[in-house]
Every structure is written in structure tokens, then in C-alpha cells.
Amino acid sequence: MSALLTLLGIVLFVVGILVSVALHEMGHMLPAKAFGMKVTQFFVGFGKTVWSVKRGETEYGFKAIPAGGFVRIIGMMPPAKGQDATKVRKANTGPIQSLVENARSAEYETIEPTDDGRLFYQKVWWKKLIVMASGPLVNVVIAFVLFGGLYMMYGFPVAQTTVSTVTDCVIPASEASAARKCEPGDKESPAKQAGFKVGDKIVAFNGTAINSWDDLTPLIRANTDKPATIAVVRDGQPVTLRTSTIVNQVVEKAGSEKLVSVGFLGVSPESKIERQDFGFVVHQMGQMTVGTVQALGRFPEKLVGVAKSIVGGQRDKDSPMSVVGASRVAGEVASSDLTVGQKASTLVMLLGSLNLFLALFNFIPLLPLDGGHMIGAIWEGIRRGFAKLFGRPDPGYVDVAKLLPIAYVAASFIVVMGVLLVIADIVNPIKLFNG
DSSP states (O other): OHHHHHHHHHHHHHHHHHHHHHHHHHHHHHHHHHTTOOEEEEEEEEEEEEEEEEETTEEEEEEEEEEEEEEEETTSSOOOTTSOTTOOOOOOSOHHHHHHHHHHHHHTTTOOGGGTTOSGGGSOHHHHHHHHHHHHHHHHHHHHHHHHHIIIIIOEEEEEEEEEEEOSBOOOTTTOOTTOOOOTTOOBOHHHHHTOOTTOEEEEETTEEOSSHHHHHHHHHHOTTOEEEEEEEETTEEEEEEEEOEEEEEESSTTOOOEEEEEEOOEEEEEEEEOOOHHHHHHHHHHHHHHHHHHHHTHHHHHHHHHHHHTTOOOOTTSOOOHHHHHHHHHHHHTSSSOHHHHHHHHHHHHHHHHHHHHHHHTSSSTTSHHHHHHHHHHHHHHHHHHHHTTOOOOOOOOGGGGHHHHHHHHHHHHHHHHHHHHHHHHSOOOSSOO
16 A cells, blocks of 8 residues: 555656646746747757647647647757848867857758748847747746645644654754754753743743744744743643753754754744745745755766765755656655645645745856846847847847857756765655655
8 A cells, every 4th residue: 555655646747847837837838939939849858759730731630758848939049140040050160169050050951931020039128038938937837836736725733832842862963863862961952941831821931921932942042052831721720830041053944954053942833734825935935945056056966976885875855956866756655654634734835835946946147047048138138128128239149159068068058966865866856755
């Protein structure tokens, strides 16, 4: 039964990924067609064609490797200035120029004279920007819908003022791990000294009323090595507990690697799933966006850790993973002891996070990513705008083909990164529940 649930989780997650990819590519295709651009192919997956059908001038289908997708919009690679789009010359100059011109030639093998005016590079800059931005923006919308539906219809775990665990000793965050237990010589926690019990409801801290866990946390953190009087309700009766909080190293905030020294008590709250409003969804999406951007900035550093984990190092739970790893995690969630609601919510969060990551990754202003074409369109708009403003001749389109050498380097890095992550996800996968 466990193997069946694992397989079901993997299948459902892969289907979710493929739907996300299809919608991303549709985000490119629909505005391209609306602006009169020629679109010849719309495929989900890569490799050998499994199935396809042609409707009008566009071929739709599925490829054998379910690891992405593409839309072929004709004319994304412009001809060199002064060349006929249907007669791009073969390069016989240096290796860099040869690389560029050969790419131009491949781009224009299927162009016909009747396609003039329908090529991507011939369109006004803002239309090109919309076409390229719409793909990742669709992923943002998918993430927003998934998280919005989850938080507003199912709920979000909210810390209550009731104590769920009482820490026996003080363990600095720098030493904290699942295997680290209290050892002789560790200080007894202030909560243990005070006599806290599971089920105590905290109602006041040093005379300040507590209505939520968010009210309590800053008071404890600010109370460094000072007396603390805590009013609780235990079995319906008021009880006053006294202790002195101590200074301890803790993580600055969830998901952060920065440690700070703050007041420490040693209690953890119960959590309750509560439905949230639209404002909460917007706030959470903003925080996740900032966190994802920060994670992208640390990506090279994290990849070093992933590479070390392949040869026997420890794999961090927050390290990046491939679609293979994410699918394996989805299978692990599906076969876990979580409730059906918890499983579904975890899978939705996993798929939503993946869509947000894909969107922000594609916004990176570097070819072959969507952001590289977007920057080209924006720069074209700026150049033409200034030319018009100062009465200068129209400089024409931006030749993104000149950036191909950089694009090939970036594409090579992406391929190596993908292979590295897949290998790590096979030999040393991230496990949520077992180690």
C-alpha cells in the first residue's frame, strides 16, 4: 500500500508539473498568436515526439522526456543588419561569428516570403516583452492560485498561546539537530525551571497581556538574562510561574541561516489550521518571493554543497533539488502518516513553490531564459524612445543573436546544474521524514 501511495504521489506531482509547463508555454503562445506572430510548434517535453497533431500552422504534441516544454515562435533570432531574413549568409569568419551566423541560418531555414511582417523580431518592443513575460507570469499566477486556494480554503498553521512542548535543556542553534539530545553539562531550560507543563495557556508575560504567540515571541527575545513572571491557565485555573530567561543563539527567522543572541525560555506552541484572508495570501507570496530571490542568489554556493553530498557529504534539507528529487519528496509525502488534508496541502505547497521558483528563475535577464529576451525588448524600447525624443534615426531592433556565446555558456551551466541535481537526488536524496 505504501509503494502504491508513493507512486500515486509521484504521478500526481509529475502531472501537476506538466500542466504547469503547458500553461507556461501557452502563456507565450497565446499573445504571440494574438500579435500575429508565426508559431509553428507547441510541445510539452523534449526528445522524441510521442504524439502530435497539426492545427493550422501550429503542431501540438508531447515529447518523450517530461522535463520541460517549448513553443517555437519564428524569427526570434534576427538577421544581421542589412541582410534579407530569408537569405542569411553562412559564416566563414572567426569561431564566435560563425556560431552566431550558423544560429541565424538555422532560425531562418523554414521562413517563407509570406512570413514577412510576422516574425518575432519585426514586432514592436512592447509586444515582444509581453510575449516573453507572459510565460513566467503564468507560473506566478499558478503559484498565487495554489497558495491562495490553500490558505483561504484549507488554512494555514497558526501558533496558539497553548504550550505543546517544554524544552528540557538549552541547545544553541549552531548545535541543534535531530540527533542532538540533552547531555550532562547542558543548562536546564528556564521553562523547565519554572515548571511549565504541556497544555499551559500563556496569558501574560511580565504583566503584558498575551493574545497570540506573535505577542509573546518579541517579549521573550527582548528579555535577556532578566526575571520573567508568566501567567498561565492550567486545567482552567490561573497559575503564576517565575524564572529568568537566558541568552541563547537562535535562528533570526524561519528559513534564515543567520544566528542571533536573544532571550530564551524553552517552550513551543500548539498550531491550529486557520483559514486566512486575501491580504494574508498577498503577504505570504511577497515573503516567499523575497525568500526565493535570496535563494537564487545563494544558488552557486548551495550547488557546492550538493556536489559534496554526492561523494558522501551531508545533504542539507534546504538544498536545491531537481524535478526528480521533488517528485520523490511528493511520493514520500503521499505515503507518510500525515492526514489526507496535510498530504494534499504539502503537495500543493510543493507545486506552488516550484512554480514560483520557475517564474523567478526565468526572469533572470540572461539568454536563453525568458528574461534575456525581455531585456533585449526593453533595451530596444529605450533606444528607440531616446532616438525619437532627440530626433535621431530609428536604431532598429536589438540583435540578441550577438549574445549567443554568453547564452551557450549559461545553457551549459543550466545543463550541468540539472545533471548534478539529478545525480544528488538519486544517490543522496532529501528525506523529509527519515533522516
